[in-house]
Amino acid sequence: MYRVCPDVRIVIGRYLQVACRTKVVASRRILEQQCSSALWNRRILQSARSGKATMDDKRLESQSSTSAPNYGLRRPGVPIVQRIFQLVGEICLAEGMTLSDAWERSALLIHRWLEQRFPETPSIEQWLGSDYSRDIGGHILESSYLSSEQALAIRYQHPDSEVAQRTWTTEISLRVANELLMLGIRVDSSYPSGTRERPVLARPRIVSDVARDLGLRIGRRLDGRPWRLNLDDIEEFREFLLSPDRILPVYVLTQPDPEQLDIEVSEFLLDGRRLARETLGVAHVVEMPREVSFAWTDLVGKEWSAFLGAVRTYRPGLDFARDTLYSHPLALPDKILFWKDDDGNIGEKVFEKFLMRKAFEQGAISAIDWTQCKFVFELQSEKARVMREAGDDSESWKTLYEQEIEALNRQIEDMRKGNSEASQLAQLYSDENERLKQLNYNLQARCLQLQGALQDKGTDPDDALPIPTEYDQIPEWVETSLAGRLEMLPRATRSLKDAQYEDVGLVCQSLLLLANDYHKMRLRMSDSTEFESKCLALGLENAPSITKTRAGEEGDTYYVEYPPNSGRKQLLSQHLRKGNDRDARHCLRVYYFWDQESNQVIVGSLPGHLNTRSS
Numbered sequence: 104m105y106r107v108c109p110d111v112r113i114v115i116g117r118y119l120q121v122a123c124r125t126k127v128v129a130s131r132r133i134l135e136q137q138c139s140s141a142l143w144n145r146r147i148l149q150s151a152r153s154g155k156a157t158m159d160d161k162r163l164e165s166q167s168s169t170s171a172p173n174y175g176l177r178r179p180g181v182p183i184v185q186r187i188f189q190l191v192g193e194i195c196l197a198e199g200m201t202l203s204d205a206w207e208r209s210a211l212l213i214h215r216w217l218e219q220r221f222p223e224t225p226s227i228e229q230w231l232g233s234d235y236s237r238d239i240g241g242h243i244l245e246s247s248y249l250s251s252e253q254a255l256a257i258r259y260q261h262p263d264s265e266v267a268q269r270t271w272t273t274e275i276s277l278r279v280a281n282e283l284l285m286l287g288i289r290v291d292s293s294y295p296s297g298t299r300e301r302p303v304l305a306r307p308r309i310v311s312d313v314a315r316d317l318g319l320r321i322g323r324r325l326d327g328r329p330w331r332l333n334l335d336d337i338e339e340f341r342e343f344l345l346s347p348d349r350i351l352p353v354y355v356l357t358q359p360d361p362e363q364l365d366i367e368v369s370e371f372l373l374d375g376r377r378l379a380r381e382t383l384g385v386a387h388v389v390e391m392p393r394e395v396s397f398a399w400t401d402l403v404g405k406e407w408s409a410f411l412g413a414v415r416t417y418r419p420g421l422d423f424a425r426d427t428l429y430s431h432p433l434a435l436p437d438k439i440l441f442w443k444d445d446d447g448n449i450g451e452k453v454f455e456k457f458l459m460r461k462a463f464e465q466g467a468i469s470a471i472d473w474t475q476c477k478f479v480f481e482l483q484s485e486k487a488r489v490m491r492e493a494g495d496d497s498e499s500w501k502t503l504y505e506q507e508i509e510a511l512n513r514q515i516e517d518m519r520k521g522n523s524e525a526s527q528l529a530q531l532y533s534d535e536n537e538r539l540k541q542l543n544y545n546l547q548a549r550c551l552q553l554q555g556a557l558q559d560k561g562t563d564p565d566d567a568l569p570i571p572t573e574y575d576q577i578p579e580w581v582e583t584s585l586a587g588r589l590e591m592l593p594r595a596t597r598s599l600k601d602a603q604y605e606d607v608g609l610v611c612q613s614l615l616l617l618a619n620d621y622h623k624m625r626l627r628m629s630d631s632t633e634f635e636s637k638c639l640a641l642g643l644e645n646a647p648s649i650t651k652t653r654a655g656e657e658g659d660t661y662y663v664e665y666p667p668n669s670g671r672k673q674l675l676s677q678h679l680r681k682g683n684d685r686d687a688r689h690c691l692r693v694y695y696f697w698d699q700e701s702n703q704v705i706v707g708s709l710p711g712h713l714n715t716r717s718s
Contacts, residue, residue: 182293182294182295182296183293183294183295183296183298184291184292184293185291185292185293185294185302186289186290186291186467186468187271187290187291187292187302187303187304187305187467188288188289188290188304188305188306188307188384188385188463188466188467189288189289189290189466189467189469189471190286190287190288190289190310190321190384190385190466190471191285191286191287191321191471191472191473191475191476192285192286192319192320192321192325192384193283193284193285193286193319193320193321194209194284194285194286194313194317194318194319194320195317195318195319195320195324196284196317197317197318202279202282202284205284205317206253206277206279206284208316208317209277209284209286209313209317210227210230210255210277211227212309212312212313212316212317213255213257213275213277213309214226214227214230215312216307216308216309216312217244217257217259220242220259220261221239221242221244221259222239222240222242223237223239224244225237225244225246230246230248230255231248231250231255232248234246234247234248234483234486235247241261241262241270242259242260242261242262243258243259243260243261244257244258244259245257245258245259245479246258246479247479247482247483247486248482249477249482249485249486249489251489252278252279252280252477253278253279254276254277254278254279254477254482255276255277255278256274256275256276256277256477256478256479256481256482257273257274257275257479258272258273258274258275258478258479258480259272259273259274259275260272260273263292263294266294266298266300268294268295268298269292269293269294269295269298269302270292270293270294271290271291271292271302272290272291272292272293273288273289273290273307274287274288274289274290274478274479275287275288275309275478276288276476276477276478276482278475278476278477280475281475283475285475285476286313286319287473287475287476287478288307288309288310289478290305290307304460304463304464304467305463306383306384306385306463310383310384311327311380311383311384314326314327314383314384315327319383319384321350321351321384322343322346322348322349322350322351322387323343323387325383325384325387326383327379327380327383328376328379328380329356329375329376329378329379329388329389329390330387330388330389330390331375331389331390331392332389332390332391332392332395333392333395334394334395334398336395337395337398337399337402340389340399341402341403344417344421345421345422345423347420349419349420349421350419350469350471351385351386351387351419351462351466352386352387352416352417352418352419352461352462352465353386353387353388353389353416353417354378354382354386354387354388354389354414354415354416354458354462355389355391355409355414355415355416355417356371356372356373356375356378356388356389356390356391356414357371357391357393357396357409357410357411357412357413357414357415358370358371358390358391358392358393358396358411358412359371359372359411359412359436360393360411360412363411364412364436364440368412371390371412372412372414372436372439372440372451373414373439373451373454373455373458374452374455375388375390377455378455378458378459381459382458382459382462382463384466385462385463385465385466386458386462386466391409393410393411396408396409396410396411397410403423404423404575404600405575406428406575406578406579406596407423407428407431409433411436412435412436412439413433413434413435413436413439414433414434414439414454414458415431415432415433415434416431416432416433416458416461417431418430418431419469420668422668423593424593424594424597425593425664425667425668426593426667426668427592427593427667428578428582428593428596430667434454438454439451439454442454442457444456444457550587565615565618565619568584568615570608570611570612571607571611572607572608573607574599574600574602574607574610575599575600577591577599577607577610577611577614578591578596578599580611581614585614585615585618587703588618588619588622588703588704589614589617589618589622589703589704589705589706590698590701590703590704590705590706591614591706592663592665592667592705592706592707593667594663594707594708595706595707595708595709598708598709598710598711599709599710601711602709602710602711603687603688603711604687604688604689604690604691604710604711605688605689606691609641609681609691610691610693610709610710612641613641613643613679613691613693613709614693614706616634616637616638616641616643616679617679617693617695617704617706618704620633620634620637621634621645621704622702622703622704625697625702625704626702638679641681642681643679643680643681643691644679644680644681645677645678645679646677646678646680647676647677647678648661648675648676648677648678648694648713649661649674649676651674654674659672660713660714661674661675661694661713662674662675663675663705663707663708665698665705673696673698673705673707674696675694675695675696675707675708675713676696677694677695677696677697678692678693678694678695679691679692679693679695680692680693685712687711687712690711690712691710692708692709692710692711692712692713693706693708693709693710694706694707694708694709694713695707
């Protein structure tokens with residue numbers, strides 16, 4: 104028998120170590136690619152959804168269940184993994200409580216929650232020891248703990264008690280990061296592609312347990328109670344709404360006027376306490392008394408406010424200067440009181456359930472920053488790496504490498520599932536956007552056909568439209584009376600606040616002219632003669648506003664972002680004008696362009712002259 108020289112054994116051992124390191128590096132690179140791809144798909148998904156907020160509201164209005172949205176067609180035999188709930192929040196520290204005290208209390212709450220679900224939940228002391236894994240009748244519990252980061256991760260998977268082949272996976276991360284105690288939770292449901300019954304959107308009870316016992320902070324403290332504003336809170340509330348770090352929608356409930364509604368109502372049309380309790384972790388609920396709503400209107404303007412019983416949803420990423428009103432929907436009292444679902448139920452409680460459903464649906468697909476959390480697979484690979492780097496060249500290194508590689512591979516597989524889910528959802532909403540665009544075109548054509556039929560009989564619906572007498576009435580009038588034909592951008596709405604032109608009626612007639620005669624001319628339903636004669640009758644002239652060369656010299660003055668928040672610039676190439684007087688009281692300008700894709704007139708500024716370098 105040949106004997107191997109010790110030096111040769113060392114060389115072979117180190118060669119194998121290099122090979123293992125190479126495999127670890129390769130696994131980590133694959134994991135990074137999956138993370139990057141998953142984040143990209145989540146962004147695509149949010150982008151796909153953001154373009155159809157109004158139609159989404161109408162689609163969800165007709166849903167009577169709290170089931171997750173339908174995923175559409177899938178590949179046969181491939182199980183669907185669907186995100187049901189997700190949350191990252193800071194656990195609050197009570198007065199006199201240390202970070203360690205809060206960590207121990209949180210771990211105890213998680214342990215109590217698991218004891219009610221897993222037959223043989225290990226003790227907290229066992230959690231703090233070696234990694235734990237146990238399968239009891241399909242109920243699988245795994246845990247990992249890394250003392251250097253005070254990081255505990257739990258993964259609990261179990262079969263559905265009613266639907267065959269459907270499983271639920273709840274992952275919990277409890278970790279100290281940047282001197283903050285962070286809680287991360289995500290719940291997924293996996294089921295065969297042919298399953299008809301969709302999983303219900305739900306929040307694990309541990310969220311409310313922690314919120315009630317210690318308190319959770321996601322932008323601001325969440326404890327299952329509404330934030331009741333007073334006059335001193337107005338500026339803080341505004342800063343909170345506009346914060347780029349806010350990730351949850353804000354539901355603002357305003358106080359109604361019983362005399363205006365002519366019925367007996369509660370202090371608020373919706374039950375703020377119940378709404379805050381049921382949407383804990385997925386939305387903020389704010390109660391705004393009548394005197395506060397008046398001050399809020401003075402601060403942000405009537406179009407962005409809510410008052411007299413209305414309910415407004417301020418979605419994350421709010422920007423008063425760039426967003427459209429459609430992106431942050433307002434529900435008026437009559438709409439709330441007569442809200443109807445598919446089962447025929449009517450009333451404010453039905454609308455309340457709609458808001459809950461909306462919050463859970465949006466919360467399940469939002470892009471979440473998980474960097475302050477570490478779940479089981481990630482913690483296991485991190486723990487294996489720490490142990491390997493702290494070890495020596497003894498024979499245990501091979502086992503440590505294998506453990507790290509196995510944990511990384513599980514992470515990669517987990518990310519692939521999440522990436523696939525986001526890709527499928529993004530494609531679904533992209534297809535839905537295209538379908539809604541086509542539906543919009545069909546509805547536009549039908550409306551124009553009906554309008555033409557009425558005009559042939561000597562009746563023009565626009566003749567009966569009430570004309571606003573104040574500038575602050577114009578945005579709502581455009582939204583309700585000219586929708587589908589003319590859209591007024593946020594910049595145009597802002598320009599009305601400083602309007603000095605004396606004839607409000609002529610401004611409205613100009614918008615009607617664009618929405619009616621110009622709109623039909625662009626769709627080749629009439630020739631230019633009719634539009635030009637209407638302009639002449641009103642004393643208006645339609646002409647190019649500026650050349651592209653000159654517009655480039657004026658910065659962004661003649662450009663608007665359209666669609667809103669798309670990053671695409673559009674030139675306000677045309678304008679209706681009357682008067683050349685530099686006195687703004689006698690000089691009218693309506694700057695606009697025609698959008699070929701939506702077949703609409705897009706108004707970007709009115710009623711004054713745009714300032715140029717020469718002026």
